[in-house]
Amino acid sequence: MTMLHAADQTIELEPPPAQLVRPALFLDMDGVLAPLAPTPSQVGPVARRTAVLEALDQRLGGRMAILSGRTLEEIDRISGGAARSASGVHGLERRRRDGETERARVPESLRNVVTAFEEFARTRPGILVEDKGASVGLHYRQAPESREEATALATRLAGETGLMQQPGHMVLELKTPGADKGTALTAFMTEPPFTGSVPIMLGDDLTDEFAFEAATALGGFGVLVGPARQTAARYRLDDVEAVLTWLETVEETKA
């Protein structure tokens, strides 16, 4: 059991139960289904992960979606195409189970930010720019000494453009405003086969807090993956290994 001491309260986060009533599973990718790697492209498909996702999708009658900061193309690449329902770029892209896909309209200022990030990266070895169409990430995992400068640049550009800042694990992102993982989860829950189910969101990052809140508001709950911290999640799992083991148990457990 983890005990997190906040200012005037003690938060205890147990592992989630595996016996669930009509669950709908919403799953984050990096840090939850896949361990963090030095660069985004170093994360690839893994047979165990694809197998459990395919089995769960069938077991839950399609009530499973991946909600990621990555693009839909990246979600498909890493999951081996196991998630028919998916949302990419922090809620800005959403694909329903029947394949119909919605994408946010992207402000032109985002192209200027891509150019400014690329200019910044040109003289700083290790800095990576990830252009995701509706959002752009400035990764400093390979150049942590550039973190302050990168933060100053992202903050200035956010102010100038009205784009939203989405901080993550050693990445700064500027994204199109108007959607997040919470709005994506809520939209899925209004459609078959999700309607009438209990949403459960597994996530590790700040972007996942929106979906923890949305799942809770709809009668479900969030599961924080990783070290305990202040969170809207109700339960916690240690790491990707614990997540895969829990998902396999849920898949094998007859409701």
Ligand SMILES: O=P(O)(O)OC[C@H]1O[C@H](O[C@H]2O[C@H](CO)[C@@H](O)[C@H](O)[C@H]2O)[C@H](O)[C@@H](O)[C@@H]1O
């Ligand atoms: O919402 P997620 O599925 O967790 O995606 C969040 C971001 O994940 C990726 O970046 C992170 O993972 C990389 C690979 O492990 C790591 O190198 C990087 O430092 C992390 O920030 C992805 O590249 C981003 O687009 C996602 O927003």
